[in-house]
Amino acid sequence: MKKRIVFFEAVGGTDKGEDGHRRDTMPMVNALSTHGWTGEVIQLSDEILRDENESKKIYEFVRDNADGYVSRVNPGNIKEEKLYFEMLRKLCDDGLVGMPHPDAMIGYGAKDALTKLADTELVPDDTYAYYDIATFKSTFPKSLAKGERVLKQNRGSTGEGIWRVRLENAGDYGKFDSLALDTKIICTEAKDNHSEERKLGEFMDFCEQYIVGDNGMLVDMTFLPRIKEGEIRILMLYKTPVYVVHKKPAEGGDAFSATLFSGAKYRYDEPKEWENLIGWFLERLPEIRTKLGNYDLPLIWTADFILDTDENGKDKYVLGEINCSCVGFTSPAEFMAKIAVMVGENIVNIVSEKKA
Ligand SMILES: Nc1ncnc2c1ncn2[C@@H]1O[C@H](COP(=O)(O)OP(=O)(O)O)[C@@H](O)[C@H]1O
Ligand SMILES: [Mg+2]
The missing domain is CATH 3.40.50.2300 (Response regulator)
Structure with missing residues (x-):
């Protein structure tokens, strides 16, 4: 050596x-x-x-x-x-x-890691990835008909092209198998929590940009309202959790973003304060590894979780994203x-x- x-x-x-x-x-x-x-x-x-x-x-x-x-x-x-x-x-x-390994960066870090884990406890099973425009346009009106959704583009990591999408008329959920193209929707972007009134067809046309080109894709996932309580990031060194960042989105309106720029508040905790989440997550590592292509775990990586409630009214965590391409650990300074x-x-x- x-x-x-x-x-x-x-x-x-x-x-x-x-x-x-x-x-x-x-x-x-x-x-x-x-x-x-x-x-x-x-x-x-x-x-x-x-x-x-x-x-x-x-x-x-x-x-x-x-x-x-x-x-x-x-x-x-x-x-x-x-x-x-x-x-x-x-x-x-x-x-x-x-x-x-570069393939591990793609396997763990791309947004469609979520769909590869959709048959595990980590991710809801109604999570989809669209690699072509036709599938997106035929499937998304069906998934949105059932409930509020989040569409995630694969590029960037600042909430840009991450859209919370809801029906203007909240009473319409569950009424239709699929939605008409002129359905009025409200779209909120995680970059800055700004909301826009759009029509479904026109918004899907706008989203084509996220699908075309190298590594283009859109992930379509149920909106988890308990994001209000915060996104929970585990910083991992290979197999070891190092700290947990609790990111609480700004209050009010449609705000759902955990990015600093959008006004979220960060708190850094020791792993022992999150024993349940971390114990459960570490047990899932072998499964995560297998499902994401069997590459060795990254050296420095993060897994982000959002709280949800299971059928029995108990808390459960949902994986929202893995990052592993360029994770830094400069803050908090005392941990570096x-x-x-x-x-x-x-x-x-x-x-x-x-x-x-
Ligand atoms: N399913 C979801 N339900 C509620 N909020 C979500 C969901 N997915 C993402 N978010 C919010 O959107 C933000 C950005 O999404 P994320 O998947 O982390 O993309 P990025 O690569 O831009 O960080 C998250 O930090 C979180 O606040
Ligand atoms: Mg993120």
Whole structure:
């Protein structure tokens, strides 16, 4: 073993500190050195990825010098995601430990992870993914006829293109098998909780943009009204929960978004304060792993939950989203150093196990 790990970052972007790196990257590099390992940051850009010579040099360097990589590139910060994933895939094929493998990033992180888990306790079984416009337009008027829905686009992570959709006339739920295109609906976007009056047909036309193109899709999920009580995010390091963020959406109106920009309030808790949720979630990890393609769990990832009520009137949690492409842990600041140390230990353990 070389005891050397490469951290891939994107050049620039608003997430970088004074040293030009993501603020939580160097703490991880330093944590590795306490184990006698070396961490090295390589920054990529669209220019570098497009330049065959340059990207070949980087690929060969990492292949010949590192045991594995940690991917810290926000897919929103580069256009050449395909080329980036190709490089990562080759490195994994060469025997490097991918943290994570690019297919794991897609398997865990894409919004249709929810539909792959729809036959488990984690996700309601009436959760659908649309990959083509025709299926979306024939199925969505049926699902909305039964009750309020959330439509989620696959791209971005700031609530953009995440729409809560309800009938203007709430008394109409359950009356029809499918809805007419001129049905009046109210749409609220999670980006900023703004609401718009639309007609169903026209709104579905507008949503075509989310389905076309690379990785385009829309997930259609029941609206969970207890989002008002908060979204609960578990930050995971591989198999270990590190902390829980309780995100309470702004009060009033149609507000349902847990993003900071939309006015949600965040509170950070220790895992022991969420024993029930975490115990239940950890028991489901093997199942999650199998259903999402059997890739190794990501190194740094999050799972978001929303409360629901089961047939017996008891609380139950519903999985709303997994993130694993570029999860940071800079806030709360007092946790960062401690988490970086844990990441260092995890990397050494994971790589040592895989390379043994
Ligand atoms: N099924 C749902 N019921 C109620 N609120 C939801 C539901 N799904 C998502 N939300 C709200 O919308 C926000 C954005 O959705 P999310 O799936 O997390 O997408 P993003 O990738 O933009 O973070 C969530 O933080 C949550 O507040
Ligand atoms: Mg989210």
